[in-house]
Amino acid sequence: MIYSSTASYSTNSAAAVQFGKRVVLFDAPEGIQHSLMHYKVSLGKISTIFVSHLHMDHVAGLVPLLTSMNTRALHTRVTVIGPKGIKELMDVYCRLTFSDFAPSLQVLEMEEGVSLTHPISESCTLTTHTLTHAVPSFAAVLRVKGRAAIDIERLKTAGFPIGPLCGDLIKLGRVTVNGREYIHSDYTQTNRDRKVVFCGDCCWDTAVPEHRAALVQDAMDCDLLIHEATFGRDMAARAPGMGHSTPSMAGCASKAMQARCMVMTHISNRYLQGLERDVPAEPTSEGGDNTKYSKYEPLFLSGKCFDAVFVTSDTVQHGCGIPGDSPLSQFIPDALEAGAQAVCLARAGLKVAFS
Ligand SMILES: [Zn+2]
Ligand SMILES: [Zn+2]
Helix, strand or coil: CECCCCCCCCCCCEEEEEECCEEEEECCCCCHHHHHHHCCCCHHHEEEEECCCCCHHHHCCHHHHHHHHHHCCCCCCCEEEEECCHHHHHHHHHHHHCCCCCCCCEEEEECCCCCCEEEEECCEEEEEEECCCCCCCEEEEEEECCCEEECHHHHHHCCCCCCHHHHHHHHHCEEEECCEEEEHHHHEEECCCEEEEEECCCCCCCCCHHHHHHHHHHHCCCCEEEEECCCCHHHCCCCHHHCCCCHHHHHHHHHHHCCCCEEEECCCHHHCCCCCCCCCCCCCCCCCCCCCCCCCCCEEECHHHHHHCCCCHHHHHHHCCCCCCCHHHHHHHHHHHCCCCCEEECCCEEEEEEC
């Protein structure tokens, strides 16, 4: 998910999931391009943009982003998946602002109660599900098949000189070093499949049972669930009427899906007053070993560590500087109490990258 540094409201959030050379972007709030730049996400890598619903804090940055991609002649084939009406929104905006999109742009519209599966590549699919919110809102389940990758540690242990010769090993299939022959297939491992679930704005408690069941079934055992928690326990009675979730509801969603990790986002500004902000943290380098927290700023879940981003309430409480008397300090405990396995908070967004 990506921190939107120009956003005046912290609820402006988006998620960028990067795998291999592709990026799937979930939601496009105002300022998304700045965030993408900040996190060094190349616009040319974006292959799919999923817009969960048509509220402005999720879609205001879409057309500027697409026109920018077109202006820079990024001719990658891009697919936008959004609720019914998104085509009209894009057409009107384009017509009135004399803008153009790439001719290869594909737009798919979602309808409530209808699940849509979009093949992003041979190894990756995105399936949509219906949520319950003030307006039609959707979730997406992103599946990425594990790829075969060279096992550097095993090669090292076997005495192979790590460096340019690795390239030869991949290219040629076998390399002889000091009289010993190394065969590529002996040192490859296939990364396991990954599943990331992104839920747009929604109230988990009041979801239509069959919609919720279908989502849970599809999302089961996901590596990461990104779920909103707009309101704290003080607003639990009012949250359903506004189509939003509390940490406890998000925790129930996480438990139902048996998510390995959940990130709660879209937190109402009312809980963020007085917290330091607007100094986006430098993301850790890709493949780094740690999830970096800077105060209560964006998270970067990266490469190898993606499996290990299991955050306890202690880590977040201590690492993010949430004052103990802030209602926000209850967010993590509430979600854990509801049955979530591991939880962290993202003020406005984070980038998720895995190999
Ligand atoms: Zn929203
Ligand atoms: Zn909304």
